[in-house]
Amino acid sequence: MHAEGLSKRFGEFEAVRGIDLSVRRGEAFGFLGPNGAGKSSTMRMVACVSPRTGGELRVLGMDPNTRGPHIRARLGVVPQEDTLDNELTVRQNLHVYGRYFGLSRAQVRAKAVELLEFAQLTDRAEDQVEPLSGGMKRRLTIARSLVNDPELLLLDEPTTGLDPQARHLLWDRLFRLKQSGVTLIITTHYMDEAEQLCDRLVVMDGGRIAAEGSPAELIAAHSTREVLELRFPPGEQQGHVEQVRGLADRVEVLPDRLLLYTGDGEAALAAAHQRGVRPVTSLVRRSTLEDVFLRLTGRSLVD
Amino acid sequence: MSIDLLAPPRAGSTGRAVGALRAIQLVVEGHWAWYRRNWRASALSSFLMPVLLLVAMGFGLGTQVRPGPATLGQPYVVYLAPAVLVAALVQTAAGESTYPVLSAFKWAKTYWAVISTPITVSQVFAGQLVWIALRLLAAGVAFLAVAACLGALTGPGVLLALPAALLAAMAFGAWIVALAASVTNEGTAFSAVFRFVVLPMTLFAGTYYPIDRLPEWARPVAWLTPMAHGNALARGAAFGNLDWLAAGGHVAYLLAMLVAGLLVAHWRFRVRLRV
Numbered sequence: 001m002h003a004e005g006l007s008k009r010f011g012e013f014e015a016v017r018g019i020d021l022s023v024r025r026g027e028a029f030g031f032l033g034p035n036g037a038g039k040s041s042t043m044r045m046v047a048c049v050s051p052r053t054g055g056e057l058r059v060l061g062m063d064p065n066t067r068g069p070h071i072r073a074r075l076g077v078v079p080q081e082d083t084l085d086n087e088l089t090v091r092q093n094l095h096v097y098g099r100y101f102g103l104s105r106a107q108v109r110a111k112a113v114e115l116l117e118f119a120q121l122t123d124r125a126e127d128q129v130e131p132l133s134g135g136m137k138r139r140l141t142i143a144r145s146l147v148n149d150p151e152l153l154l155l156d157e158p159t160t161g162l163d164p165q166a167r168h169l170l171w172d173r174l175f176r177l178k179q180s181g182v183t184l185i186i187t188t189h190y191m192d193e194a195e196q197l198c199d200r201l202v203v204m205d206g207g208r209i210a211a212e213g214s215p216a217e218l219i220a221a222h223s224t225r226e227v228l229e230l231r232f233p234p235g236e237q238q239g240h241v242e243q244v245r246g247l248a249d250r251v252e253v254l255p256d257r258l259l260l261y262t263g264d265g266e267a268a269l270a271a272a273h274q275r276g277v278r279p280v281t282s283l284v285r286r287s288t289l290e291d292v293f294l295r296l297t298g299r300s301l302v303d
Numbered sequence: 304m305s306i307d308l309l310a311p312p313r314a315g316s317t318g319r320a321v322g323a324l325r326a327i328q329l330v331v332e333g334h335w336a337w338y339r340r341n342w343r344a345s346a347l348s349s350f351l352m353p354v355l356l357l358v359a360m361g362f363g364l365g366t367q368v369r370p371g372p373a374t375l376g377q378p379y380v381v382y383l384a385p386a387v388l389v390a391a392l393v394q395t396a397a398g399e400s401t402y403p404v405l406s407a408f409k410w411a412k413t414y415w416a417v418i419s420t421p422i423t424v425s426q427v428f429a430g431q432l433v434w435i436a437l438r439l440l441a442a443g444v445a446f447l448a449v450a451a452c453l454g455a456l457t458g459p460g461v462l463l464a465l466p467a468a469l470l471a472a473m474a475f476g477a478w479i480v481a482l483a484a485s486v487t488n489e490g491t492a493f494s495a496v497f498r499f500v501v502l503p504m505t506l507f508a509g510t511y512y513p514i515d516r517l518p519e520w521a522r523p524v525a526w527l528t529p530m531a532h533g534n535a536l537a538r539g540a541a542f543g544n545l546d547w548l549a550a551g552g553h554v555a556y557l558l559a560m561l562v563a564g565l566l567v568a569h570w571r572f573r574v575r576l577r578v
């Protein structure tokens with residue numbers, strides 16, 4: 001997948017403002033960004049369902065404007081919102097969807113058995129979709145996206161609504177797909193998901209790319225090695241900002257905490273104590289993608 | 304380095320883009336999969352309604368109507384049967400073109416699912432219209448079978464009434480599909496269609512009595528409706544009293560309405576789905 005100056009306008013509003021991207025075959029690539037950053041808009045253009053308003057885009061080496069059906073034939077798509085047919089059974093959803101990819105009845109029947117197992121929905125196969133739990137529907141949507149053995153899999157917030165066990169199971173499956181050469185493009189609000197799955201990711205904000213790199217590179221470039229978290233009774237944190245100034249490279253003020261970005265968290269904590277700062281609790285930890293995100297977008301991830 | 308540490312070679316995707324006709328067929332197949340599980344309610348209303356109408360009006364009210372020039376010399380129930388066919392198909396077309404279409408955009412989101420496969424927006428649209436036409440065809444055949452059993456049909460001419468009714472119903476349905484593709488909630492639009500278009504059309508466009516019994520000013524309005532032309536064609540086919548010129552006029556009017564409706568509806572589909 002290759003994009004240059006890719007943009008998307010809805011009327012006057014520009015949701016994606018000229019982004020440059022390249023995802024190599026076999027890579028796992030992630031989009032992070034706050035709500036409304038333009039992640040889904042970008043994904044829909046890559047999925048060849050939303051025409052671009054500007055720039056260049058090639059997916060599997062082809063132009064979505066002219067070769068949409070041929071590209072989509074080789075894609076798997078998990079949209080942010082489920083589009084299952086609630087009035088059909090779980091199995092029928094896989095059958096009907098698979099047929100659109102030109103698969104024979106025998107092929108979709110065999111594939112459905114395999115995918116039901118994959119999504120751990122075999123015992124619900126003949127049930128109608130409507131009453132299934134949100135997480136089960138999500139798993140079915142993901143299973144459905146694999147019906148054509150896609151070469152490129154687009155996952156828009158795949159694990160939102162899944163319980164921890166199902167998430168870990170899905171990560172394991174996605175990892176194996178990646179091992180077998182499938183290219184993955186994922187949007188997520190979960191840092192651990194991005195760190196686990198993505199070789200490379202971008203942070204998007206306001207329709208632009210704010211940063212790009214591997215998780216480790218992003219942390220190195222946009223955060224310090226360690227973070228000191230000082231927790232105060234709600235509302236009192238603001239009063240201590242002056243006291244800790246100068247102890248760290250950067251101080252971030254959250255509703256109940258101060259985050260001090262520094263190379264040496266323990267030293268900063270000792271210094272803070274010396275200045276008479278008495279937090280309720282304190283914690284020294286390594287920087288994560290969450291910190292990069294906070295730095296770049298000024299927002300926490302799950303808002 | 305050992306070879307089995309490498310990722311296994313992976314064959315390409317099994318998916319492929321099928322031809323346009325096959326794609327439309329697959330979309331119809333998708334509707335059929337849904338229908339097989341949910342046919343009862345819609346089949347009942349699209350079949351039972353016209354049969355009840357024919358029985359109540361044709362045999363009930365019909366006892367009060369003497370065959371004469373206004374009924375083309377036929378018993379009232381026989382006069383009525385081809386037009387009830389038209390009215391039934393137009394009503395079914397309205398039903399099939401409103402909620403099911405809006406739902407596929409909005410609640411069930413079926414269209415969104417289908418366009419993420421190799422199927423295109425145009426093929427989704429064509430499949431939807433073919434599906435509606437097939438539903439109408441089935442409803443029409445079922446109605447004619449019952450009407451024949453009730454002795455309300457005169458001869459094989461009614462077989463020609465079926466395509467006439469289908470044409471009129473699709474000419475109307477295409478515009479309703481365009482409407483359903485344009486509204487964001489069912490609110491007033493759909494009930495307005497049923498109350499202020501379908502119902503008056505059934506009452507005044509020549510179903511129960513000839514249009515020339517209307518006041519002079521109302522006749523051109525009645526002739527704007529597809530139902531009036533459908534009725535004229537269906538009765539003409541059933542009773543063999545239509546000249547070719549008039550038939551050509553009715554067909555041309557309905558075809559023009561159908562084609563224009565299809566173009567508008569297709570455009571609305573593209574506007575809504577290709578965002």
Ligand SMILES: Nc1ncnc2c1ncn2[C@@H]1O[C@H](COP(=O)(O)OP(=O)(O)OP(=O)(O)O)[C@@H](O)[C@H]1O
Pocket residue numbers: 010013015033034035036037038039040041042080578
């Ligand atoms: N069909 C549309 N018409 C008009 N505006 C739209 C449309 N789709 C998206 N937008 C706008 O584009 C912006 C980006 O939306 P998008 O869904 O791409 O964000 P996102 O990064 O996926 O956010 P989230 O994390 O909430 O899913 C938003 O401001 C949204 O309101």
Ligand SMILES: [Mg+2]
Pocket residue numbers: 039040041080156
């Ligand atoms: Mg989104």
